[in-house]
Amino acid sequence: VQLVEGGGGLVQPGESLTLTCIASGSIGTSDMGWYRQAPGKQREFVARIDSNLRADYSESVKGRFTIARNDAQNTINLNMNSLKPDDTALYYCHLAFPDTWGQGTLVTVSS
Secondary structure, eight states: OOEEEEOOEEEOTTOOEEEEEEESSOOTTOOEEEEEEOTTSOOEEEEEEOTTOOEEEOTTTTTTEEEEEETTTTEEEEEEOSOOGGGOEEEEEEETTTTEEOOOEEEEEOO
């Protein structure tokens, strides 16, 4: 299975953006998630959703970001609201089983 992310871009603080990850094959019952890596920092967890649609989020995005999955289309989305400059990063899609990463999509939040 390969993962392809899209939807990144340049936005101003306070604006919204939706990221999409498309899997080339079935994601089955695997957990899916989003991670991000800001310049000069380590990759960090953002959000995760399991096959029962239970989601959890990092404290830094809780209440602003929403993760969703569509198993019929093998996709997950990340709806990001009230974006801040600290959200600027390369965002990666992750499939837990088998362990698979996308190539990343860049989100830049700047005025």
